[in-house]
Amino acid sequence: MLKIKLRTGSGAYPVYLGRGILDKLGVLALSRLPACPLLVVSDGNVAPLYGANCLESLRRAGFKAELAVLEGGEKDKSFATALTLYTSALEAGLDRHTAIVALGGGVVGDLAGFVAATYLRGIPYIQVPTTLLAMVDSSIGGKVAVNHPLGKNLIGAFYQPSLVAGDTATLETLPPREFNAGLAELVKYGVIWEQKLFIHLESLLSRSSGAPLAAVLLRARGAWLPWLIARAVAIKGEIVCRDEREKDLRRILNFGHTFGHALEAATEYGYYLHGEAVACGMAMAARLAVLLKLLSPGEAQRIGRVLGRLQVPPPPRGLSREKVAAALYYDKKKEGEELIFILPVALGRVIACKGPPFPLVEQVLAEYLEGALL
Ligand SMILES: NC(=O)c1ccc[n+]([C@@H]2O[C@H](COP(=O)([O-])OP(=O)(O)OC[C@H]3O[C@@H](n4cnc5c(N)ncnc54)[C@H](O)[C@@H]3O)[C@@H](O)[C@H]2O)c1
Structure with missing residues:
Protein backbone atom coordinates (compact mmCIF):
# COMPACT_ATOMS: atom_id res chain seq x y z
CA MET A 1 0.00 0.00 0.00
CA LEU A 2 1.30 3.41 -0.97
CA LYS A 3 0.62 6.62 0.95
CA ILE A 4 0.92 10.08 -0.56
CA LYS A 5 0.34 13.07 1.71
CA LEU A 6 -1.26 16.17 0.20
CA ARG A 7 -1.05 19.55 1.91
CA THR A 8 -3.46 22.16 0.62
CA GLY A 9 -4.19 25.58 2.11
CA SER A 10 -7.38 24.22 3.67
CA GLY A 11 -5.82 21.13 5.20
CA ALA A 12 -3.70 18.02 4.68
CA TYR A 13 -4.98 14.56 3.81
CA PRO A 14 -3.52 11.20 2.79
CA VAL A 15 -4.11 9.32 -0.47
CA TYR A 16 -3.76 5.55 -0.15
CA LEU A 17 -3.34 3.40 -3.25
CA GLY A 18 -2.95 -0.33 -3.69
CA ARG A 19 -4.64 -3.68 -4.12
CA GLY A 20 -7.09 -4.69 -1.42
CA ILE A 21 -7.45 -1.23 0.15
CA LEU A 22 -11.23 -1.63 0.40
CA ASP A 23 -10.69 -4.27 3.10
CA LYS A 24 -8.69 -1.72 5.09
CA LEU A 25 -10.99 1.22 4.43
CA GLY A 26 -12.54 1.15 7.93
CA VAL A 27 -9.18 1.26 9.67
CA LEU A 28 -7.91 4.01 7.35
CA ALA A 29 -11.09 6.04 7.87
CA LEU A 30 -10.73 5.65 11.64
CA SER A 31 -7.33 7.32 11.44
CA ARG A 32 -9.06 10.46 10.13
CA LEU A 33 -12.56 10.44 11.65
CA PRO A 34 -14.22 9.33 14.89
CA ALA A 35 -16.42 6.19 14.55
CA CYS A 36 -19.42 8.26 13.36
CA PRO A 37 -22.44 7.42 11.19
CA LEU A 38 -21.51 7.34 7.48
CA LEU A 39 -23.56 7.59 4.31
CA VAL A 40 -21.84 5.60 1.55
CA VAL A 41 -22.89 6.92 -1.88
CA SER A 42 -22.37 4.66 -4.86
CA ASP A 43 -23.96 3.85 -8.23
CA GLY A 44 -25.88 0.95 -9.73
CA ASN A 45 -22.78 -0.62 -11.30
CA VAL A 46 -20.32 -0.19 -8.46
CA ALA A 47 -22.56 -0.90 -5.46
CA PRO A 48 -23.28 -4.56 -6.41
CA LEU A 49 -19.55 -5.15 -6.92
CA TYR A 50 -18.01 -3.34 -3.97
CA GLY A 51 -20.80 -1.97 -1.75
CA ALA A 52 -20.95 -4.93 0.65
CA ASN A 53 -17.18 -5.10 1.02
CA CYS A 54 -17.01 -1.37 1.70
CA LEU A 55 -19.82 -1.42 4.30
CA GLU A 56 -18.34 -4.45 6.03
CA SER A 57 -14.90 -2.88 6.28
CA LEU A 58 -16.36 0.35 7.71
CA ARG A 59 -18.67 -1.46 10.16
CA ARG A 60 -15.84 -3.70 11.36
CA ALA A 61 -13.96 -0.56 12.35
CA GLY A 62 -16.98 0.69 14.36
CA PHE A 63 -18.69 3.01 11.88
CA LYS A 64 -22.46 2.90 11.43
CA ALA A 65 -22.56 2.85 7.64
CA GLU A 66 -25.57 2.94 5.29
CA LEU A 67 -25.55 2.73 1.51
CA ALA A 68 -27.35 5.08 -0.92
CA VAL A 69 -27.29 3.84 -4.53
CA LEU A 70 -27.64 6.20 -7.50
CA GLU A 71 -28.58 5.13 -11.00
CA GLY A 72 -25.17 5.95 -12.47
CA GLY A 73 -24.09 8.19 -15.31
CA GLU A 74 -23.53 11.91 -15.78
CA LYS A 75 -27.22 12.73 -15.25
CA ASP A 76 -26.67 11.89 -11.55
CA LYS A 77 -24.62 15.07 -11.20
CA SER A 78 -27.78 17.12 -10.84
CA PHE A 79 -29.59 19.20 -8.23
CA ALA A 80 -32.39 16.63 -8.32
CA THR A 81 -30.06 13.80 -7.26
CA ALA A 82 -28.35 16.01 -4.70
CA LEU A 83 -31.78 16.77 -3.24
CA THR A 84 -32.53 13.05 -2.96
CA LEU A 85 -29.30 12.56 -1.03
CA TYR A 86 -30.00 15.51 1.29
CA THR A 87 -33.41 13.98 1.97
CA SER A 88 -31.96 10.51 2.68
CA ALA A 89 -29.41 12.08 5.02
CA LEU A 90 -32.04 14.17 6.85
CA GLU A 91 -34.45 11.24 7.15
CA ALA A 92 -31.63 9.09 8.53
CA GLY A 93 -31.04 11.84 11.11
CA LEU A 94 -27.46 12.51 9.97
CA ASP A 95 -26.16 15.48 11.94
CA ARG A 96 -22.94 17.45 11.64
CA HIS A 97 -20.95 14.65 13.29
CA THR A 98 -21.36 12.31 10.34
CA ALA A 99 -19.55 11.90 7.04
CA ILE A 100 -20.06 10.81 3.44
CA VAL A 101 -18.11 8.16 1.56
CA ALA A 102 -18.04 8.39 -2.26
CA LEU A 103 -17.59 4.88 -3.65
CA GLY A 104 -17.38 5.05 -7.45
CA GLY A 105 -16.10 7.03 -10.40
CA GLY A 106 -15.90 10.77 -10.95
CA VAL A 107 -19.66 11.19 -11.13
CA VAL A 108 -20.24 9.75 -7.67
CA GLY A 109 -17.16 11.55 -6.31
CA ASP A 110 -18.16 14.98 -7.66
CA LEU A 111 -21.79 14.65 -6.56
CA ALA A 112 -21.18 13.13 -3.11
CA GLY A 113 -18.42 15.69 -2.52
CA PHE A 114 -20.83 18.48 -3.46
CA VAL A 115 -23.46 17.14 -1.06
CA ALA A 116 -20.80 16.86 1.68
CA ALA A 117 -19.68 20.44 1.02
CA THR A 118 -23.22 21.79 1.41
CA TYR A 119 -25.11 19.46 3.79
CA LEU A 120 -25.49 21.29 7.12
CA ARG A 121 -22.87 23.77 5.81
CA GLY A 122 -20.31 21.02 5.27
CA ILE A 123 -19.51 17.60 6.67
CA PRO A 124 -16.35 15.52 6.04
CA TYR A 125 -16.16 13.09 3.12
CA ILE A 126 -13.94 10.30 1.88
CA GLN A 127 -13.17 9.54 -1.76
CA VAL A 128 -13.01 5.86 -2.71
CA PRO A 129 -12.36 6.06 -6.48
CA THR A 130 -13.11 2.96 -8.57
CA THR A 131 -12.37 4.23 -12.10
CA LEU A 132 -8.92 5.00 -13.45
CA LEU A 133 -10.04 8.56 -14.19
CA ALA A 134 -11.25 9.06 -10.63
CA MET A 135 -8.08 7.52 -9.16
CA VAL A 136 -5.66 9.70 -11.12
CA ASP A 137 -7.73 12.83 -11.42
CA SER A 138 -11.19 13.59 -10.05
CA SER A 139 -10.73 12.25 -6.49
CA ILE A 140 -7.66 14.46 -5.98
CA GLY A 141 -7.85 18.18 -5.38
CA GLY A 142 -11.28 18.79 -3.90
CA LYS A 143 -13.20 20.08 -6.93
CA VAL A 144 -16.81 19.02 -6.34
CA ALA A 145 -19.77 19.95 -8.49
CA VAL A 146 -23.14 19.30 -10.04
CA ASN A 147 -24.10 20.21 -13.60
CA HIS A 148 -26.47 23.01 -14.58
CA PRO A 149 -28.72 22.64 -17.63
CA LEU A 150 -26.55 25.34 -19.26
CA VAL A 164 -8.69 9.22 -0.56
CA ALA A 165 -8.45 5.43 -0.76
CA GLY A 166 -8.03 3.91 -4.24
CA ASP A 167 -8.17 0.12 -4.47
CA THR A 168 -6.43 -0.75 -7.75
CA ALA A 169 -8.10 -4.20 -7.76
CA THR A 170 -11.41 -2.46 -8.58
CA LEU A 171 -9.98 -1.49 -11.99
CA GLU A 172 -10.20 -5.13 -13.05
CA THR A 173 -13.99 -4.85 -13.46
CA LEU A 174 -13.89 -1.48 -15.21
CA PRO A 175 -15.22 -1.62 -18.80
CA PRO A 176 -12.26 -1.31 -21.25
CA ARG A 177 -13.61 1.90 -22.78
CA GLU A 178 -13.69 3.55 -19.33
CA PHE A 179 -10.15 2.34 -18.67
CA ASN A 180 -8.94 3.93 -21.93
CA ALA A 181 -10.65 7.19 -21.04
CA GLY A 182 -8.70 7.25 -17.76
CA LEU A 183 -5.45 6.62 -19.60
CA ALA A 184 -5.92 9.91 -21.44
CA GLU A 185 -5.44 11.72 -18.12
CA LEU A 186 -2.20 9.78 -17.52
CA VAL A 187 -0.87 10.94 -20.90
CA LYS A 188 -1.92 14.47 -19.93
CA TYR A 189 0.38 14.51 -16.86
CA GLY A 190 3.30 13.45 -19.07
CA VAL A 191 2.73 16.36 -21.44
CA ILE A 192 1.95 19.08 -18.90
CA TRP A 193 4.42 18.22 -16.15
CA GLU A 194 6.70 15.23 -16.38
CA GLN A 195 8.56 14.37 -19.57
CA LYS A 196 9.86 11.20 -17.87
CA LEU A 197 6.33 9.86 -17.51
CA PHE A 198 5.61 10.57 -21.18
CA ILE A 199 8.83 8.86 -22.30
CA HIS A 200 7.91 5.89 -20.14
CA LEU A 201 4.57 5.54 -21.92
CA GLU A 202 6.34 5.90 -25.28
CA SER A 203 8.87 3.22 -24.46
CA LEU A 204 6.19 0.83 -23.21
CA LEU A 205 4.39 1.33 -26.52
CA SER A 206 7.52 0.95 -28.62
CA ARG A 207 7.95 -2.60 -27.31
CA SER A 208 4.55 -3.66 -28.65
CA SER A 209 3.95 -2.96 -32.28
CA GLY A 210 0.65 -1.14 -32.64
CA ALA A 211 -1.05 -2.60 -29.54
CA PRO A 212 -3.36 -0.21 -27.66
CA LEU A 213 -1.84 1.34 -24.52
CA ALA A 214 -4.48 -0.37 -22.35
CA ALA A 215 -3.48 -3.81 -23.61
CA VAL A 216 0.21 -3.07 -23.02
CA LEU A 217 -0.43 -1.90 -19.47
CA LEU A 218 -2.86 -4.65 -18.59
CA ARG A 219 -0.40 -7.28 -19.79
CA ALA A 220 2.16 -5.71 -17.48
CA ARG A 221 -0.46 -4.89 -14.83
CA GLY A 222 1.66 -5.92 -11.85
CA ALA A 223 4.51 -3.71 -12.97
CA TRP A 224 3.66 -0.38 -14.54
CA LEU A 225 0.08 0.53 -13.79
CA PRO A 226 0.48 1.10 -10.02
CA TRP A 227 3.61 3.16 -10.67
CA LEU A 228 1.83 5.30 -13.27
CA ILE A 229 -1.18 5.84 -11.01
CA ALA A 230 1.05 6.85 -8.12
CA ARG A 231 3.02 9.29 -10.31
CA ALA A 232 -0.24 10.80 -11.58
CA VAL A 233 -1.57 11.27 -8.04
CA ALA A 234 1.71 12.82 -6.90
CA ILE A 235 1.75 15.21 -9.89
CA LYS A 236 -1.88 16.28 -9.53
CA GLY A 237 -1.32 16.55 -5.78
CA GLU A 238 1.66 18.85 -6.25
CA ILE A 239 -0.23 21.08 -8.68
CA VAL A 240 -3.38 21.42 -6.56
CA CYS A 241 -1.39 21.94 -3.37
CA ARG A 242 0.45 24.84 -4.97
CA ASP A 243 -2.77 26.34 -6.36
CA GLU A 244 -5.80 24.94 -4.55
CA ARG A 245 -8.36 27.31 -6.09
CA GLU A 246 -7.26 27.43 -9.71
CA LYS A 247 -5.90 30.95 -9.63
CA ASP A 248 -3.02 30.15 -11.93
CA LEU A 249 -0.93 26.95 -12.02
CA ARG A 250 -3.90 24.58 -11.66
CA ARG A 251 -5.17 25.81 -15.01
CA ILE A 252 -2.57 23.63 -16.73
CA LEU A 253 -4.70 20.61 -15.76
CA ASN A 254 -7.13 21.90 -18.37
CA PHE A 255 -4.80 20.84 -21.20
CA GLY A 256 -7.06 19.34 -23.88
CA HIS A 257 -10.20 20.52 -22.08
CA THR A 258 -11.07 23.64 -24.11
CA PHE A 259 -11.40 21.64 -27.32
CA GLY A 260 -12.55 18.53 -25.39
CA HIS A 261 -15.46 20.26 -23.64
CA ALA A 262 -16.55 21.76 -26.96
CA LEU A 263 -16.61 18.28 -28.55
CA GLU A 264 -18.63 16.93 -25.61
CA ALA A 265 -21.09 19.83 -25.73
CA ALA A 266 -21.45 19.76 -29.53
CA THR A 267 -22.38 16.06 -29.33
CA GLU A 268 -24.83 16.63 -26.43
CA TYR A 269 -22.58 14.63 -24.05
CA GLY A 270 -23.77 11.46 -25.78
CA TYR A 271 -20.88 10.41 -28.00
CA TYR A 272 -17.56 10.75 -26.17
CA LEU A 273 -16.58 9.75 -22.67
CA HIS A 274 -14.95 12.70 -20.91
CA GLY A 275 -11.44 11.21 -21.16
CA GLU A 276 -11.93 10.44 -24.85
CA ALA A 277 -12.92 14.03 -25.58
CA VAL A 278 -9.89 15.23 -23.60
CA ALA A 279 -7.63 12.91 -25.64
CA CYS A 280 -8.96 14.47 -28.88
CA GLY A 281 -8.62 17.90 -27.29
CA MET A 282 -4.96 17.25 -26.42
CA ALA A 283 -4.17 16.24 -30.02
CA MET A 284 -5.92 19.41 -31.19
CA ALA A 285 -4.09 21.60 -28.68
CA ALA A 286 -0.75 20.11 -29.78
CA ARG A 287 -1.63 20.91 -33.41
CA LEU A 288 -2.64 24.46 -32.49
CA ALA A 289 0.68 24.86 -30.68
CA VAL A 290 2.49 23.81 -33.88
CA LEU A 291 0.49 26.29 -35.98
CA LEU A 292 1.42 29.01 -33.49
CA LYS A 293 5.08 27.92 -33.70
CA LEU A 294 5.15 27.14 -29.98
CA LEU A 295 5.85 23.40 -30.38
CA SER A 296 7.96 21.48 -32.88
CA PRO A 297 6.06 19.26 -35.35
CA GLY A 298 8.22 16.33 -34.13
CA GLU A 299 7.04 16.70 -30.53
CA ALA A 300 3.43 17.10 -31.65
CA GLN A 301 3.79 13.86 -33.62
CA ARG A 302 5.09 12.08 -30.53
CA ILE A 303 2.07 13.29 -28.53
CA GLY A 304 -0.25 12.23 -31.37
CA ARG A 305 1.35 8.78 -31.58
CA VAL A 306 0.74 8.04 -27.88
CA LEU A 307 -2.82 9.45 -28.01
CA GLY A 308 -3.41 7.37 -31.15
CA ARG A 309 -2.99 4.23 -29.03
CA LEU A 310 -5.90 5.09 -26.72
CA GLN A 311 -8.60 3.71 -29.01
CA VAL A 312 -10.50 6.98 -29.08
CA PRO A 313 -13.59 6.82 -31.30
CA PRO A 314 -13.39 8.70 -34.63
CA PRO A 315 -15.14 12.07 -34.99
CA PRO A 316 -18.87 11.42 -35.31
CA ARG A 317 -20.30 11.61 -38.82
CA GLY A 318 -22.11 14.83 -39.57
CA LEU A 319 -20.51 16.86 -36.75
CA SER A 320 -19.77 20.23 -38.28
CA ARG A 321 -16.89 22.58 -37.58
CA GLU A 322 -19.40 25.39 -36.99
CA LYS A 323 -21.16 23.44 -34.25
CA VAL A 324 -17.92 22.72 -32.37
CA ALA A 325 -16.76 26.32 -32.86
CA ALA A 326 -20.04 27.59 -31.37
CA ALA A 327 -19.65 25.24 -28.40
CA LEU A 328 -16.14 26.61 -27.76
CA TYR A 329 -17.70 29.94 -26.90
CA TYR A 330 -19.60 28.55 -23.93
CA ASP A 331 -16.36 27.39 -22.31
CA LYS A 332 -15.86 28.30 -18.66
CA LYS A 333 -12.18 28.95 -19.32
CA LYS A 334 -12.84 32.19 -21.19
CA GLU A 335 -11.50 35.53 -20.01
CA GLY A 336 -13.93 38.13 -21.29
CA GLU A 337 -14.46 37.10 -24.91
CA GLU A 338 -11.02 35.50 -25.21
CA LEU A 339 -10.70 31.72 -25.21
CA ILE A 340 -7.91 30.24 -23.13
CA PHE A 341 -6.04 27.20 -24.43
CA ILE A 342 -3.40 25.32 -22.49
CA LEU A 343 -0.78 24.53 -25.12
CA PRO A 344 2.37 22.41 -24.98
CA VAL A 345 5.66 24.16 -25.72
CA ALA A 346 7.77 21.05 -25.02
CA LEU A 347 7.15 17.60 -23.57
CA GLY A 348 6.52 18.28 -19.89
CA ARG A 349 5.80 22.01 -20.28
CA VAL A 350 2.65 23.92 -21.22
CA ILE A 351 1.59 27.55 -21.27
CA ALA A 352 -1.79 29.30 -21.16
CA CYS A 353 -2.50 30.96 -24.50
CA LYS A 354 -5.17 33.65 -24.50
CA GLY A 355 -7.17 34.39 -27.65
CA PRO A 356 -5.17 32.67 -30.43
CA PRO A 357 -6.24 33.76 -33.96
CA PHE A 358 -9.62 32.11 -34.57
CA PRO A 359 -8.84 31.01 -38.18
CA LEU A 360 -6.09 28.79 -36.73
CA VAL A 361 -8.53 27.32 -34.19
CA GLU A 362 -10.94 26.65 -37.04
CA GLN A 363 -8.18 25.01 -39.09
CA VAL A 364 -7.46 22.64 -36.18
CA LEU A 365 -11.16 21.81 -35.83
CA ALA A 366 -11.36 21.05 -39.57
CA GLU A 367 -8.25 18.82 -39.45
CA TYR A 368 -9.61 16.90 -36.48
CA LEU A 369 -13.04 16.40 -38.10
CA GLU A 370 -11.35 15.16 -41.30
CA GLY A 371 -9.61 12.50 -39.20
CA ALA A 372 -6.16 14.00 -39.78
CA LEU A 373 -5.12 14.34 -36.12
CA LEU A 374 -5.84 11.02 -34.42
N1 LIG B 1 -13.48 16.82 -9.76
C1 LIG B 1 -12.54 16.81 -10.69
O1 LIG B 1 -11.45 17.37 -10.52
C2 LIG B 1 -12.82 16.08 -11.97
C3 LIG B 1 -11.77 15.81 -12.86
C4 LIG B 1 -12.05 15.07 -14.01
C5 LIG B 1 -13.35 14.62 -14.26
N2 LIG B 1 -14.34 14.91 -13.36
C6 LIG B 1 -15.71 14.40 -13.57
O2 LIG B 1 -15.66 12.98 -13.49
C7 LIG B 1 -16.78 12.46 -14.19
C8 LIG B 1 -16.34 11.27 -14.99
O3 LIG B 1 -15.85 10.30 -14.10
P1 LIG B 1 -15.66 8.78 -14.55
O4 LIG B 1 -14.97 8.75 -15.87
O5 LIG B 1 -15.05 8.08 -13.41
O6 LIG B 1 -17.16 8.32 -14.87
P2 LIG B 1 -18.29 7.57 -14.01
O7 LIG B 1 -18.25 7.95 -12.62
O8 LIG B 1 -19.56 7.77 -14.77
O9 LIG B 1 -17.88 6.04 -14.15
C9 LIG B 1 -17.82 5.45 -15.42
C10 LIG B 1 -18.67 4.17 -15.49
O10 LIG B 1 -17.94 3.11 -14.90
C11 LIG B 1 -18.74 2.46 -13.90
N3 LIG B 1 -17.78 1.99 -12.90
C12 LIG B 1 -17.10 2.73 -12.02
N4 LIG B 1 -16.20 1.97 -11.39
C13 LIG B 1 -16.33 0.71 -11.84
C14 LIG B 1 -15.67 -0.50 -11.57
N5 LIG B 1 -14.64 -0.57 -10.75
N6 LIG B 1 -16.10 -1.62 -12.21
C15 LIG B 1 -17.13 -1.55 -13.12
N7 LIG B 1 -17.76 -0.42 -13.43
C16 LIG B 1 -17.36 0.72 -12.81
C17 LIG B 1 -19.70 3.50 -13.45
O11 LIG B 1 -20.86 2.92 -12.91
C18 LIG B 1 -20.00 4.24 -14.75
O12 LIG B 1 -20.95 3.53 -15.51
C19 LIG B 1 -17.34 13.60 -15.03
O13 LIG B 1 -18.54 14.05 -14.45
C20 LIG B 1 -16.26 14.68 -14.94
O14 LIG B 1 -16.81 15.98 -15.01
C21 LIG B 1 -14.10 15.62 -12.24
Missing part, protein backbone atom coordinates in the same frame (compact mmCIF):
# COMPACT_ATOMS: atom_id res chain seq x y z
CA GLY A 151 -23.25 23.53 -18.74
CA LYS A 152 -21.19 20.94 -16.91
CA ASN A 153 -19.72 21.47 -13.44
CA LEU A 154 -21.00 25.04 -13.27
CA ILE A 155 -22.22 24.81 -9.66
CA GLY A 156 -19.64 23.58 -7.19
CA ALA A 157 -16.97 24.21 -4.61
CA PHE A 158 -13.38 23.55 -3.67
CA TYR A 159 -13.81 21.16 -0.75
CA GLN A 160 -11.04 18.74 0.17
CA PRO A 161 -11.77 15.17 1.31
CA SER A 162 -10.49 13.81 4.63
CA LEU A 163 -8.99 10.83 2.88
